[in-house]
Amino acid sequence: MITIVGKPGQLGNSLFLFANFLACAIENNFNIANPAFDEYAEYFQTTGRDFFCRYPARASLWRGNRWTRKIFFSFNYYLTRLLVRSRFKTRIFRAIALDWEEQVRLDSPEFLALADGTMILFAQGWLFRDGTNFNKQADAIRAFFEPLEVFQHNVDRLILRAREDCDVLVGVHIRHGDYKRFLDGKYFYEVDEYARLMERVEEMHPNQRVKFLICSNVKQSAADFARFNFIFGNxxxxxxxxSFAKCDLIVGPPSTYTMWAAFYGHVPLYMIEDIEAEPCFDRTQSFLAASIK
Incomplete structure (x- = not known):
């Protein structure tokens, strides 16, 4: 069994890390447990009913709660650190811990042999990647991360309202908050800059009714978008x-959050690296290369 014990960031990073391990596990008939998914487990149909967040998906006798999941994660995390520091290696327990820029190919013969020959292999790090099988197993990955019905219902209601008076629904991700500090604010854009970009997106669809679905990690003012046909997310x-995954297009700064939405819903994505540039939507999902290779 491969046990994931690394937390490489927030939701988007956690989903892509888990998904790469899933691709490997599905292709090679491995078992996975992911105690590091404790913060998000309750949102999904598979992990919400399994305390251990396992693949193949199954229900555990006891689901626990956020507090007990956090304790279980901490136990596995510190056990992994102990194994790494002591260089303890047996066929029963072994650990791999990566630095941030270090990468392990999950489809490599070396990793496959290690996983197959170890009863419990602990994995901590960000760049565990299976570029060979991620696309191959994409539909199975999407099915595994299906949200609970209550969240799906809320999303469907929002999208139904959003599409009442539009031909093209564009998701706009205004990433503020943490992005003011991330990379010294490189991808932090002001509201008026987003508004100008939205105008350019409208101009790309001159004969269609464009509507924007605006979501942000900081509360936004409706007055700033009064000139647009828009709706705020939930x-x-x-x-x-x-909800982004059900749009026709998505725009936002580079983030695995919107990348996941684009992957899950097969939605063209424009990652804003230059806020003044003309939008160019990636319809081939080439952006996934950063998360699977």
Whole structure:
């Protein structure tokens, strides 16, 4: 069994890390447990009913709660650190811990042999990647991360309202908050800059009614978007990303949050690296290369 014990960031990073391990596990008939998914487990149909967040998906006798899941994660995390520091290696327990820029290919013969020959292999790090099988197993990955019905229902209601008076629904991710500090604010854009970008997106569809679904990690003012046909999202971590997945287009700064939405819903994505540039939507999902290779 491969046990994931690394937390590489927030929701988007956690989903892509888990998904790469899933691709490997599905292709090679491995078992997975992911105690590091404790913060998000309750949102999904598979992990919400399994204390251990396992693949193949199954229900555990006891589901626990956020507090007990956190304790279980901490136990596995510190056990992994102990194994790494002591260089303890047996066929029963072994650990791999990566630095941030270090990468392990999950489809490599070396990793496959290690996983197959170890009863419990602990994995901590960000760049565990299976580029060979991620696309191959994409539909199975999407099915595994299906949200609970209550969240799906809320998303469907929002999208139904959003599409009442539009031909093109564009998801706009205004990433403020943490992005003011991330990379020294490189991808932090002011509201008026987003508004100008939205105008350019409208101009790309001259004969269609464009509507914007705006989601942000900081409360936004409706007055700033009064000149647009728009609707705010539900202001919910899971509902917002899965609402984006039901749009026709998505725009936002580079983030695995919107990348996941684009992957899950097969939605063209424009990642804003230059706020003044003309929008160019990635319709081939080439952006996934950063998360699977």
């Amino acid at each position: 202001d919910h971590l899971i509902e917002d990303v899965y």
